[in-house]
Amino acid sequence: MTxxxxxxxxxxxxxxxxTITEAWLPSLNDGLAISGSDTLSRQDVAVAFYGDLFRRPGHRGLGEPPLDASDVEPGLEHELLLAWWQAAADAEAPVPGPDAPARLRTPRVVQRALNALSHSAFFAGLAESAMIGSARQVRRYFTEPEVRRAAGERLTRAVTGETTVIIAHSLGSVVAYETLCAHPQWQDLTLITLGSPLAVRGLVFDRLRPAPTGGTARWPVPVKRWINIADRGDAVALIKELAPSFGTRVQDLMVNNGAHAHDVRPYLTARETGLVLAEALG
Known part of the structure; x- marks a missing residue:
């Protein structure tokens, strides 16, 4: 029963x-337990998994050459990396900002962004190729119709008549929003978004389907309650409050995730998340 x-x-x-369930469910139950609520069993949850849509196929070589700054495509990939850089610099003292003097060895703005992001809590330990790959997944979702459609279909298959809550993290909140808008026949769902980039104008918000009108996005018909949860230091959730863009029915909450502001696990273990989930589950 999902x-x-x-x-x-x-x-x-x-x-x-x-593996997603194995990682998320204990944190989800920690949030419920901390809030004084009953926990969930494995049978209560399902994952709308679409990550494999971005997995590069194998080949006969020893491995694909890693991506570097020269591989960053102009437009969305480039602008997203710069936006993450600015947000990380604003939130974390160790991250040099775009106004910091450039080193002679890294004159390119993209290379400077990648170097700076390597000092951020979210991207620390990630190779440049992984950072670029993260931006590329966002770009591919918005520019490759087959990827966008397939991701939505994965969520559509996961929702059942017993489903009452959808919890979506990061890019998953975009998948959830668009899929919910595409299925007005679904009813009485609670949407919980974590570290969502939905309200980022120019990069995400203006690319949504259905397209926003007059600066405001359409309310997803199946959603009776929408709680958006963000950490102030989350460099991916560049705009922390969704209510100004999606309507005052959105309840925006702030949490403190510590050093790993965008990590889904501290989002799930937060008492605030546990309380709203418990209420949604009745």
Whole structure:
């Protein structure tokens, strides 16, 4: 009985629905337990997994050459990396900002962005190729119709008549929003978005389907309640509050995730998340 559907975000292409569940469910139950609520069983949750859509196919070589700054495509990939850089610099003292003097060895603005992001909590330990790959997944979702359609279909298949809550992290919140808008026949769902980039104008918001009108996005008909949860230091959720863009019915909450502001696990273990999930489950 699928009561809760989980929708993951970027950089999950080497995992699968079982490994996502294994990682998310204990944190989800910690949040419920901390809030004083009953926990969920494995049968209560399902993962709308779409990460494999971004997994590069194998080939006969020893491995694909890693991506570097020269591989960053102009437009969305470039602008997204710069936006992450600015947000990380604003939130974290160790991250040099775009106004910091450039080193002679890194004159290119993209290379400077990648170097700076390597000092951020979210991107620390990631190779340049992985950072570029994260931006590329966002670009591919919005520019490759088959990827966008397939991601939505994965969520559509996961939702059942017993589903009452959809929890979506990062890019998964975009998948969830668009899929919910496309299925007005669904009813009485609670949407919980974590670290969502939905309100980022120019990069995400203006690319949504259905397209926003007059600066405001359409309310997803099946959603009776929408709670958006963000950490102030989350460099991916560049705009922390969704209510100004999606309507005052959105309830925006702030949490403190510590050093790993965009990581889904501290989002799930937060008491605030546990309380709204428990209320949604009745």
């Amino acid at each position: 009561r809760v559907v989980l929708v993951h975000g970027i950089a999950q292409q080497l995992k699968g629905p079982e």
